[in-house]
Each structure stands twice: as structure tokens, then as C-alpha cells.
Amino acid sequence: MALRVSPTLTLPEAELVERFVRASGPGGQNVNKVATAVELRFDATASSSLPERAKRQLRRVAPHLVTQDGVLIIQADRYRSQARNREDARDRLVDILREALAPPPKPRIPTRPSLGAKRRRLEAKARRSVVKKGRGRPDL
Numbered sequence: 001m002a003l004r005v006s007p008t009l010t011l012p013e014a015e016l017v018e019r020f021v022r023a024s025g026p027g028g029q030n031v032n033k034v035a036t037a038v039e040l041r042f043d044a045t046a047s048s049s050l051p052e053r054a055k056r057q058l059r060r061v062a063p064h065l066v067t068q069d070g071v072l073i074i075q076a077d078r079y080r081s082q083a084r085n086r087e088d089a090r091d092r093l094v095d096i097l098r099e100a101l102a103p104p105p106k107p108r109i110p111t112r113p114s115l116g117a118k119r120r121r122l123e124a125k126a127r128r129s130v131v132k133k134g135r136g137r138p139d140l
Contacts, residue, residue, distance in 0.1 A: 004094075005098060006098060006101060009049060009050070009097070010049065011042070011050075011097075012049065015047050015049065016042055017042075017043075018041075018086065019038070020037065020082060021037045021038075021039060022034075022035050022036070022037065023036045023037035023077040023085075024037075024077070035082070036079070036080060036081060036082045037075065037077035038076045038082065038089045039089075040074040040076065040089040040093060042072040042074075042093060043071050044066070044071070045071075054097065055070070057100040057104070058097075058100045061099045062100075074089045074092050074093055074096075075089075
């Protein structure tokens, strides 16, 4: 079964490598016996289904999760169940890939306020000043 990232992108199961390891943290006696944590690896550079632009964006989106070789590694050990950790790792992978697929934000072009906007701002300040002056103690 393939992992659906977007309407146009699905990752084949063969491109995902899952390893199950023992999780740290709470879990009672279970924590020492059962490998519930999931390490999900996705080799983005070798992936044939991921567009080149998304491969480049991946380093910007999640630099701490991508190795020098371009392998995305996700550790999931939030839950005590292996199935829930596996689902969590896949959900996080999908979120990261969707962010990498999104178009980059347009650069902001700085603008100047118009003369009318400056005038309105100054008039509002003057009106506010009059209101505040009216709150003072009346002269006796």
C-alpha cells in the first residue's frame, strides 16, 4: 500500500524503511521488552516519485531531520503502542512533504504610506490627544 501525500503524489511502500526500537520513557515493564518506538527513513535523493523542487525544499523545511545524504529520519515514540507510533511517524512524514511541496512565499515588496494615510493618522492622533486632555483634573 502506498502513502498518499497529495492528490498528485503518492510514495510507494518500497521507498519507506521502518525500524522498530525500544522506546525510552514511561511504559512499565513493557518498555524493556517491546520495541514500540518507530524510526522511519525516507531517502529523498533516491526517490523517483518526489519532484526535484521538493527535494531541495526538504532541507529548508526540516534541516534537523535530513542527513548529509538526503535521508529524512523521523523518530516516533510518543505513544506506548507500536501501531500508533507507526501511524504518527507516517503522518509527520506526510506533513513535512506537504510543506516541501507548497510553493515558497512571495517576497514582500516594501511600500510607503500614502500622503492621505499619513494625514488620517495624524488627525486620529490629534483627536485622541483631545480626548485624553479632557480626562485631566479641571482647573480650579
